[in-house]
Amino acid sequence: MRVLALRLNPGEDLRQSLKEFAIAHQLQAGWILSAIGSLSQAAIRFADQPESKRLSGRFELLSLSGMLSVEGLHLHGAIADSTGQVIGGHIDQGCIIYTTAEIAIGTSDNLIFSRTFDPQTGFLELEIREQSSENDRRSYQE
Secondary structure, rough: OOEEEEOOOOOHHHHHHHHHHHHHOOOOOOOEEEEEEEEEEEEOOOOOOOOEEEEEEEEEEEEEEEEEEEEEEEEEEEEEOOOEEEEEEEEOOEEEEEEEEEEEEEOOOOOEEEEEEEOOOOEEEEEEEEEEHHHOOEEEEO
């Protein structure tokens, strides 16, 4: 495992920045190890909801988890408002950094993460392949 780190600056979009980071570093299989920071607005899709909820105000980014690669990313997170109320869900575009986001990403040179349509769920779901067996199209599902 290799560890990469980045700091996002005020005004940057959390999701878009991680997507660009994955592409710039040609990440084939990455996952969030740690992330903290603050947001000036948030876009979070709650469980079983078709649309993200847009929230404005100041929020602490308490946690972020997910998988990322050049083929896509899937992120969930938890944020707290100024009263300490915590909410979380699927992180969408529109989570704008307020002061900072400090993120550590783990990556493997042995795996490839891709997103393929799953007819059972109706979503693009994680497909895991071993890098060394690229010609062997077996996937390993969690």
